Amino acid sequence: MKSLTAFVSKSRSLQQYFGEHYGKDHPAARTGFWRQGDSATVMLQTEQEVLISLRVDWTSVRPHNKTHYVLQGTEGAYVSGRHPQEDDLIWFKNRSPKLEEDGSELWEPLRNYQPEFDHPRWKQWGKFAAETKHGGGDFLVLEEFISAIQEDRVPAVDVYDAVTWSSVFFLSMESVERGGQTISIPDFKSKGWR
Known part of the structure; x- marks a missing residue:
């Protein structure tokens, strides 16, 4: 990943929730109490000019969808x-x-192609993984990590990948504080970060 730009909406949902449930005099029902917005959007640009759009929204009043993904090629x-x-x-x-x-x-249902395109790990673990959080994603991440330890190999996601992805939150907040300015993502694998 090369850079990101982030924007955040106003914070209204939590203030409204506390006002409705605890009264308008509750501190959390007052304007200015909540610093984070209801919804945040981050646009990431990779070195190969791939565009990744992330949206996070934990507080808006609507049914929550933890596994909404879109992939366009x-x-x-x-x-x-x-x-x-x-x-x-x-x-x-x-x-x-x-x-x-x-x-x-x-468009057609993905299930029409699953026997042909399902990943080998999903074929092995999918039935069990689907019963866990985030559509099985959490399970598969942990399974890969444990397998790497058991097999004494480098995991598919190494510490540098983990730090890079974790930095998106902090760099996004920096972009928001700077009015949506584009922020470079550090190369944590370079010698200066070791």
Whole structure:
């Protein structure tokens, strides 16, 4: 990752919640008590000019979705379902169906392609992992870490990757404090950081 820019909305949801539940005189119901906004958006740029958009929103009044992902490439795209009753969708250029009337591209359920494209780790652990937090993501991260220790190998995500991803929060706050200014992400693997 090369740089990021972050923006935060006003803080309204928590103030409103405390006002409704504890009265307008409660300190947390007063304007200015909450410093963080309801929603934050961070745009990350990688060295290879890939754009990553992150949105964090823990306080807005709406159903929470911990596993909403979108992936867009040149040959396909993926959109996760917004709730458990909605399908994850996928589109593949020159492979997904089209409407007969006008040839419009169509999304289709991801499950149509899962036997072909599921990752070997998901094939091994998916049934169990799906019953854990964040759609199985937490389980798979821990499973990889433990496997690396047991197999005496370098983990897929090393300490430098972890520090880089962890720095996104702090660098985002710096960008917000500077009015959305672009902030460079340090290269923690370089000699100056060891």
